[in-house]
Amino acid sequence: MTPTKKGKASANPRKGSSAATKNKAAGGKRKPRTAGKTSTAATKPNAASKPAAKKTAAKPAEKKAAAKPPAAKTVAKEKPAWEPQLIVFACNWCSYAGADTAGVSRIQHQPNFRMIRVMCSGRIQPAFVLRAFEKGADGVLVSGCHFGDCHYIFGNERAAEQFKKTKNMIKLLGIEEGRLRLEWISAAEGARFAQVINEFTDQVRDLGPVPFSKSQPIEQTEDVA
Amino acid sequence: MFDLAKDTNAWACYDCGKCTGTCPIARAGATYSPRRHVLAANLGGGVKVVPDESLSACLTCSLCNQRCPADVDYTELVMRLREVAHGEGHEPECPHGGALQSVMRMMAKGGTTQDRLGWLTDDLNTDPERGGVFYWTGCAMYYDAFFPEFESNGLNGTKAAVRLLNALNVKPVVSPNERCCGHDLLWNGDRENFELLAEYNVNLVKESGASVLVTSCAECLRTWKLDYAPLLAGTDLRVCHLTEYLADNLDILEFSPDGQRKITFQDPCRLGRHLGIYDPPRQLLEAVPGIEFEEMGRKGPGAMCCAGGTWSNCDRFAKKMQVDRLREARATGAEMMVTACPKCQIHFRCAMNDPNLGDEITIEMRDIAEVIVEALAD
Numbered sequence: 001m002t003p004t005k006k007g008k009a010s011a012n013p014r015k016g017s018s019a020a021t022k023n024k025a026a027g028g029k030r031k032p033r034t035a036g037k038t039s040t041a042a043t044k045p046n047a048a049s050k051p052a053a054k055k056t057a058a059k060p061a062e063k064k065a066a067a068k069p070p071a072a073k074t075v076a077k078e079k080p081a082w083e084p085q086l087i088v089f090a091c092n093w094c095s096y097a098g099a100d101t102a103g104v105s106r107i108q109h110q111p112n113f114r115m116i117r118v119m120c121s122g123r124i125q126p127a128f129v130l131r132a133f134e135k136g137a138d139g140v141l142v143s144g145c146h147f148g149d150c151h152y153i154f155g156n157e158r159a160a161e162q163f164k165k166t167k168n169m170i171k172l173l174g175i176e177e178g179r180l181r182l183e184w185i186s187a188a189e190g191a192r193f194a195q196v197i198n199e200f201t202d203q204v205r206d207l208g209p210v211p212f213s214k215s216q217p218i219e220q221t222e223d224v225a
Numbered sequence: 226m227f228d229l230a231k232d233t234n235a236w237a238c239y240d241c242g243k244c245t246g247t248c249p250i251a252r253a254g255a256t257y258s259p260r261r262h263v264l265a266a267n268l269g270g271g272v273k274v275v276p277d278e279s280l281s282a283c284l285t286c287s288l289c290n291q292r293c294p295a296d297v298d299y300t301e302l303v304m305r306l307r308e309v310a311h312g313e314g315h316e317p318e319c320p321h322g323g324a325l326q327s328v329m330r331m332m333a334k335g336g337t338t339q340d341r342l343g344w345l346t347d348d349l350n351t352d353p354e355r356g357g358v359f360y361w362t363g364c365a366m367y368y369d370a371f372f373p374e375f376e377s378n379g380l381n382g383t384k385a386a387v388r389l390l391n392a393l394n395v396k397p398v399v400s401p402n403e404r405c406c407g408h409d410l411l412w413n414g415d416r417e418n419f420e421l422l423a424e425y426n427v428n429l430v431k432e433s434g435a436s437v438l439v440t441s442c443a444e445c446l447r448t449w450k451l452d453y454a455p456l457l458a459g460t461d462l463r464v465c466h467l468t469e470y471l472a473d474n475l476d477i478l479e480f481s482p483d484g485q486r487k488i489t490f491q492d493p494c495r496l497g498r499h500l501g502i503y504d505p506p507r508q509l510l511e512a513v514p515g516i517e518f519e520e521m522g523r524k525g526p527g528a529m530c531c532a533g534g535t536w537s538n539c540d541r542f543a544k545k546m547q548v549d550r551l552r553e554a555r556a557t558g559a560e561m562m563v564t565a566c567p568k569c570q571i572h573f574r575c576a577m578n579d580p581n582l583g584d585e586i587t588i589e590m591r592d593i594a595e596v597i598v599e600a601l602a603d
Contacts, residue, residue, distance in 0.1 A: 125321075125322050125324070126321075126322070126324045126371065127321060127322025127323050127324035127327065128322065130324045130327040130328060130331075131322075131323065131324075131327045133327070133331065134327040134330050134331050165370065165371060165373065168370035168371075169324070169328060169367065169370055169371060171340055172339060172340055172341055172366055172367055172370055173328060173331055173332070173337055173339060173340075174337030174338045174339045174340055175337055210337075211334065211335065211336025211337050212331055212334045212336065
């Protein structure tokens with residue numbers, strides 16, 4: 001994966017990264033591509049060699065290998081039985097771009113959320129958040145531009161007003177306040193985005209599932225196996 | 226569908242069109258026709274014939290029921306057709322983004338401990354669990370939190386109601402575990418969640434040992450009296466509106482005659498046309514010495530609806546109806562419009578926010594309980 005990306009980066013001469021200069025030194029576009037191919041090809045035999053090694057080891061071991069997937073399932077059950085599912089509302093201009101910054105900067109964060117992009121955080125009315133909870137979200141994060149940075153001048157101020165209403169409704173309903181959060185995240189704050197996501201996910205995980213929760217034990221381990 | 230036509234007496238329809246003629250939405254200019262729905266029901270076409278958006282336009286104010294010469298229960302027909310539509314996956318475009326419906330559905334699922342009694346103060350004498358009179362608070366606290374911009378303090382009415390019950394030496398049950406009565410879900414076609422709420426609420430009240438349930442919300446009253454009736458069969462629970470309860474005990478209340486206020490009364494559709502309760506609120510207002518009571522032109526069975534009863538519709542026609550009604554209230558010369566349903570307040574206050582009409586249609590609005598509690602002798 002990474003070598004092909006480097007190859008792509010080299011296609012854009014404006015991005016004077018070290019990778020691009022290396023590619024130039026290698027003599028044009030093609031080489032890095034082939035280099036990429038060879039590198040993935042290099043990993044393939046490795047991956048292939050593992051089962052091959054098992055097969056050569058002993059034939060009865062094959063049955064054990066076949067029995068492995070159910071074993072992986074039991075491992076999945078042993079893991080924490082529940083993982084929170086969060087909804088993150090992000091505005092197009094700041095917070096969504098902030099998430100993007102976190103992504104391109106390869107900052108690790110927890111993957112328990114689904115992101116919903118809106119043009120402006122001012123659009124996020126209580127109904128959106130309440131519906132998310134109704135449909136089984138364990139936590140909802142509303143994010144937008146910092147005050148003064150809103151692409152639409154005052155949209156985030158509207159968002160703050162709406163959020164106050166939402167918070168009151170949530171409180172009346174008896175949903176813990178920790179399940180709802182408002183954060184201002186700019187496009188440059190990739191690290192902060194990751195930090196907020198990690199904090200919030202941990203916080204909601206500690207609270208446990210909401211009574212209307214639809215979150216199931218995560219099947220991720222099974223997929224990987 | 227044919228059962229539906231029979232149950233609601235739609236088969237008796239002789240196509241006179243009086244329902245469409247009296248329908249406040251049709252009169253406000255919408256291309257809406259109750260008669261068409263009746264016809265569709267009779268033909269057995271159901272919602273496939275009836276475009277669902279027009280089905281959710283009905284205010285369910287029951288004015289057509291009132292005027293129908295053939296006794297067709299159009300309001301019931303709409304409720305049942307909406308159920309059919311809901312079953313087929315049509316979801317009405319709810320005002321406020323469906324936020325309030327979401328809240329109700331969450332209450333139907335349950336599992337959380339609501340924080341709904343934050344308004345209770347020490348001077349209000351209530352019991353959280355057991356007692357002879359159950360005061361059903363309704364969802365005023367949710368509405369107050371959701372509509373802060375209209376300054377419609379529905380909880381003032383709730384507090385006043387408890388105070389009035391205390392003045393009658395009643396220590397009502399005010400339960401922290403009450404849930405939405407399900408009125409709006411039922412009227413939006415979601416019978417499944419309505420039934421969950423109904424069962425829960427009926428058990429809650431049964432466990433309290435109460436023999437009387439008093440509420441100050443007209444919609445809760447309709448739901449408890451009519452829609453919960455099958456669940457209440459075999460019990461001797463008396464369900465009544467606060468105004469009925471107070472009117473019965475009027476001789477115990479003592480009023481101090483100070484100040485003179487001219488007041489008019491907005492009949493909530495649920496209290497009036499749905500349940501036929503017209504006199505008790507008027508009796509009360511006339512009994513209070515400081516109140517000069519003035520009727521609006523359209524009153525009692527012919528009263529105009531607040532145009533938003535079930536959180537299922539809000540449009541320019543609703544606005545027109547509200548503005549017309551507020552003008553009517555202003556024309557009486559009254560300084561205050563009193564009502565007995567929190568939703569009437571929310572909708573009229575919303576209409577009063579119109580920046581173009583401004584003072585032309587503004588009038589002070591209160592719950593009837595607030596007005597009466599103010600007149601009580603100390």
